[in-house]
Amino acid sequence: MDDNDEQQELAGLHFDNRFTRSLPADSESIKHPRQVYEACYSRVHPTIVSQPSLIIHSSEVANTLGLSDRLCKSDAFSEIFSGNRLLPGMDPHATCYGGHQFGNWAGQLGDGRAINLGELMNHDNEHWMLQLKGSGPTPYSRTADGLAVLRSSVREFLCSEAMYHLGVPTTRALSLVLTGEMVMRDMFYDGRAALEPGAIVCRTAPSFTRFGSFQIFASRDDPTTLKKLLDHTIINDFPHLGKPDKQVYLQWFREVCQSTAELMVHWMRVGFVHGVMNTDNMSVLGLTIDYGPYGWLEGYDPDWTPNTTDREMHRYAYGQQPNIAGWNLARLGEAILPLIDNISALQEALNSYPQSYKQMSQQMMADKLGLLSFNPETDKTLFDELENMLTISETDMTIFYRKLANIDINIDIKKSNINNLIEPLLDAYYQPSTLTENTRQQISNWLRSYILRLQNDGLSNSERRKKMNRINPKYVLRNYLSQVAIDKAEEGDYSEIHRLHALLKQPYDEQPEFDAYAAKRPDWARDRAGCSMLSCSS
Ligand code: AMP
Numbered sequence: 001m002d003d004n005d006e007q008q009e010l011a012g013l014h015f016d017n018r019f020t021r022s023l024p025a026d027s028e029s030i031k032h033p034r035q036v037y038e039a040c041y042s043r044v045h046p047t048i049v050s051q052p053s054l055i056i057h058s059s060e061v062a063n064t065l066g067l068s069d070r071l072c073k074s075d076a077f078s079e080i081f082s083g084n085r086l087l088p089g090m091d092p093h094a095t096c097y098g099g100h101q102f103g104n105w106a107g108q109l110g111d112g113r114a115i116n117l118g119e120l121m122n123h124d125n126e127h128w129m130l131q132l133k134g135s136g137p138t139p140y141s142r143t144a145d146g147l148a149v150l151r152s153s154v155r156e157f158l159c160s161e162a163m164y165h166l167g168v169p170t171t172r173a174l175s176l177v178l179t180g181e182m183v184m185r186d187m188f189y190d191g192r193a194a195l196e197p198g199a200i201v202c203r204t205a206p207s208f209t210r211f212g213s214f215q216i217f218a219s220r221d222d223p224t225t226l227k228k229l230l231d232h233t234i235i236n237d238f239p240h241l242g243k244p245d246k247q248v249y250l251q252w253f254r255e256v257c258q259s260t261a262e263l264m265v266h267w268m269r270v271g272f273v274h275g276v277m278n279t280d281n282m283s284v285l286g287l288t289i290d291y292g293p294y295g296w297l298e299g300y301d302p303d304w305t306p307n308t309t310d311r312e313m314h315r316y317a318y319g320q321q322p323n324i325a326g327w328n329l330a331r332l333g334e335a336i337l338p339l340i341d342n343i344s345a346l347q348e349a350l351n352s353y354p355q356s357y358k359q360m361s362q363q364m365m366a367d368k369l370g371l372l373s374f375n376p377e378t379d380k381t382l383f384d385e386l387e388n389m390l391t392i393s394e395t396d397m398t399i400f401y402r403k404l405a406n407i408d409i410n411i412d413i414k415k416s417n418i419n420n421l422i423e424p425l426l427d428a429y430y431q432p433s434t435l436t437e438n439t440r441q442q443i444s445n446w447l448r449s450y451i452l453r454l455q456n457d458g459l460s461n462s463e464r465r466k467k468m469n470r471i472n473p474k475y476v477l478r479n480y481l482s483q484v485a486i487d488k489a490e491e492g493d494y495s496e497i498h499r500l501h502a503l504l505k506q507p508y509d510e511q512p513e514f515d516a517y518a519a520k521r522p523d524w525a526r527d528r529a530g531c532s533m534l535s536c537s538s
């Protein structure tokens with residue numbers, strides 16, 4: 001690609017910055033950390049880096065944005081998506097928000113290391129906010145440096161793209177660029193700080209507005225800015241709701257409750273644990289946002305959290321996520337209460353959350369098990385017993401559901417013995433040889449009820465298997481897989497990042513050449529940092 005083509009393509013990009021155009025800006029333009037009042041954002045330039053080089057980009061995201069693959073591989077692209085070069089029409093800024101962290105109000109947080117470049121309008125007239133994560137300090141950086149390291153950037157790039165292909169609502173990643181700078185990090189807050197390579201992910205979403213974006217104005221008793229942000233959000237991201245008024249605010253809140261419930265159902269379905277469900281990490285669009293110390297369930301354990309900061313409380317453990325989302329929605333409801341002024345109507349809207357979650361989650365479980373639909377008379381017990389069974393001996397959740405799809409429902413239950421029944425599932429157990437007689441009995445009892453239940457539905461084995469394999473992934477971003485890719489990347493070998501990115505585009509397909517990536521976590525990864533334990537330091 002010569003310079004002329006590049007210039008032409010770049011000149012064709014159109015930015016339409018609705019957020020900065022319509023909402024109040026910080027009146028000061030200094031970067032140093034401070035409280036910013038009555039403003040939704042501060043204009044701030046990304047910090048220049050010494051040697052930006054592209055590690056990987058997502059062709060699909062580029063395509064959505066109207067960027068060619070050739071452009072993505074050019075030097076100009078690395079310059080732009082490391083923040084070294086701004087394009088005409090960009091309006092770089094960091095947004096102001098607050099949040100409850102681990103249940104406590106934390107005051108102003110804001111984009112401490114994220115800088116929005118602007119809203120790119122694509123060929124379909126969609127607006128995509130482009131955001132650099134790790135491009136230097138902003139007024140919201142508090143005591144931190146505004147930077148991101150390679151390991152956390154690889155994790156965000158790969159996981160957000162993997163989630164998209166799993167069908168889970170998420171922000172997406174356009175690019176991962178190495179900055180050429182080294183960044184100091186104390187990974188486990190134990191005084192052993194070390195230099196790590198710096199990196200920047202460009203991520204994108206229709207908007208990055210969070211629950212905490214509203215909370216900050218409510219906490220400061222600033223209903224004027226609160227109203228401006230809510231009106232802006234409704235007009236641009238929820239245009240079907242019509243002209244904002246009290247009724248529309250309520251309807252908006254109901255929709256956030258609904259999309260959050262959908263998101264939780266997806267996380268539970270695929271075994272994703274976000275790790276830091278603070279209210280500043282909750283998107284009002286119901287997207288998975290801010291990939292930090294997240295993890296994937298390997299052994300099924302509702303109490304598991306990958307986040308070392310949460311080791312004592314397990315507040316954000318896998319099984320807690322739906323409840324925590326409800327708690328977070330209650331905080332969002334409180335924040336917009338001054339604009340609605342009707343606490344019972346708001347409470348009623350909030351009550352829709354547990355109702356829709358329950359209903360959707362029952363249907364999701366029915367789908368995971370290949371049932372035609374949820375039958376309250378039989379299936380509640382079936383699900384409860386399954387949950388029990390999955391926790392008695394370490395069972396790989398992902399493998400379990402894929403193996404379950406292979407069960408033959410035409411067998412004669414009365415004649416088949418325990419061994420025959422559980423044989424197809426043994427691969428899902430971390431220590432199949434240590435299953436006690438009681439456990440084997442429990443598993444085979446459950447399988448008997450399950451097979452009887454399936455026989456009632458009348459689907460054939462192959463119809464059912466196809467249906468189950470469409471929603472139970474074979475490939476997820478197992479915790480140790482990212483770590484292996486990171487270890488290699490830190491030595492300059494990016495091949496594993498590319499391999500994972502490619503194979504996770506088809507998480508529901510068999511892909512036999514990648515079978516090793518669908519295997520159980522190896523023993524060495526059980527307690528290794530980065531594989532099962534992660535800190536917020538990134
Ligand atoms: P998190 O929970 O990781 O999403 O971050 C919580 C808050 O800390 C947000 O306001 C972030 O912008 C901020 N933050 C996290 N890491 C850094 C960093 N290295 N420099 C500046 N701010 C940061």
Ligand code: MG
Nearest residue numbers: 280281289290
């Ligand atoms: Mg965050």
